[in-house]
Structures are given as structure tokens and as C-alpha cells.
Amino acid sequence: MTTTIPTGTAPVAPCPACGAWSLPATAERSALLDVCDVLVIKALDALGRKIVRQPRSRFKEFDGRPWHVAHTQWRPDPKDVARTLETAWDVLPALLASRRSDALGIAAEDVSASLNEYVRLLLERGLEHDAVSLRYWLAARLGVPLPEVRS
Numbered sequence: 001m002t003t004t005i006p007t008g009t010a011p012v013a014p015c016p017a018c019g020a021w022s023l024p025a026t027a028e029r030s031a032l033l034d035v036c037d038v039l040v041i042k043a044l045d046a047l048g049r050k051i052v053r054q055p056r057s058r059f060k061e062f063d064g065r066p067w068h069v070a071h072t073q074w075r076p077d078p079k080d081v082a083r084t085l086e087t088a089w090d091v092l093p094a095l096l097a098s099r100r101s102d103a104l105g106i107a108a109e110d111v112s113a114s115l116n117e118y119v120r121l122l123l124e125r126g127l128e129h130d131a132v133s134l135r136y137w138l139a140a141r142l143g144v145p146l147p148e149v150r151s
Contacts, residue, residue, distance in 0.1 A: 028104055029104065029144060029145070029146050029147060030146075030147045032096075032104065032106070032111070032146075033131070033134070033135055033138065033146050033147065033149070035092075035095055036111065036115060036134060036138060037131045037134055039088060039089060039091070039092075039115065040115060040118065040119060040129050040134060041068050041129065042088070043084055043085060043088035043089075043115075043119055044067070044068035044069075044070075044071065044119065044122070044129055045066075045067045045068040046067075046084050046088070047070070047071060047076055047080060047081065047084045047123075048066075048067030048068050048069065048070030048071060049067050049070075050076065050077070050080045050084070051070040051071060051074050051076050051077075051080070052067070052070050052074075054077065054080075058074065068129065069128055071122065071123050071126065072126050072127070072128055073126075075123075075126075076123055081120070081123060085116055085119060085120075088115070088116075088119075089108075089111070089112040089115055089116070092108040092111055092112055093108040095108075096108040096111065104144065105144060106142050106144060110141075110142060111138075111142065114137065114138055114141040114142060117137075117141070118134060118137045118138075118141075131149045132149045135148075135149050
């Protein structure tokens with residue numbers, strides 16, 4: 001007897017040791033999208049703090065808005081961008097351990113490169129980050145379907 005599982009909810013693969021099915025691919029991909037969203041906000045936040053403090057007169061002008069939108073008002077220093085993005089995705093290899101990476105079919109290096117490109121595009125164009133844009137970007141760059149973002 002064969003059972004078919006709907007494609008959007010199909011398990012990734014059975015465990016080689018116990019035969020149990022792993023989390024559905026959509027749950028894994030949803031978690032990946034959420035983690036990437038937080039990492040992008042944290043990177044923009046760190047960069048925003050540097051932008052607003054150079055020169056210090058910007059601090060008052062910024063008027064308590066969230067740090068992660070500072071790049072929409074002022075262009076960041078390229079050195080600060082390089083330094084910030086150099087370590088922004090350091091947590092990805094640990095989060096995408098080899099088994100999870102294999103299950104998703106995505107390498108941590110590919111995700112890091114995609115996030116780098118995405119953030120640099122936001123900085124270049126002065127655009128605010130939003131989860132829907134990130135979803136489309138990652139889906140296109142990584143070639144994996146990602147779940148819809150709920151508002």
C-alpha cells in the first residue's frame with residue numbers, strides 16, 4: 001500500500017536510524033525564513049547605530065525611530081557595511097547543521113551570500129526591509145519554495 005502526501009506538507013525523508021519522518025519541509029523552511037528575517041533586522045540595526053552616530057548631530061535628527069531604518073535616511077559608510085556584514089550571518093552554519101542543511105537542500109554559504117546581496121540592495125536603494133520581500137528574494141536566489149509570510 002502506498003500513501004501519497006500532499007506536496008506542500010511532504011516530509012523531507014525518513015531517518016536512516018529509526019525510520020521516523022522528519023519535520024515537514026514547509027516547517028523547516030518557515031523556520032529558516034523567520035531566522036533570516038531576524039538576522040537581517042539585527043544587521044540593519046547594528047548598521048543603523050553606526051550611521052546615526054556619524055556625525056553625532058544625526059542622533060537628534062533621527063528622533064528615536066528604529067535603528068534598522070536609518071539607512072533609508074542616510075547612506076552608510078562602505079567600511080561599516082563591510083564590517084557589519086562580515087559577521088552578521090555567523091550563526092547560520094550552526095543553525096543549518098549538516099543534517100538540516102541536507103534536508104532543506106540549502107548550504108549555509110548560499111544563504112549567507114543571498115542575505116548579503118539582499119541587505120546590500122536595501123542599502124544601495126535606501127529601501128526598508130520587509131519579510132515579504134525577503135521571502136521572494138530567498139526563494140528566487142536559493143531556488144526553494146518558501147511559505148507565505150503572514151502579516
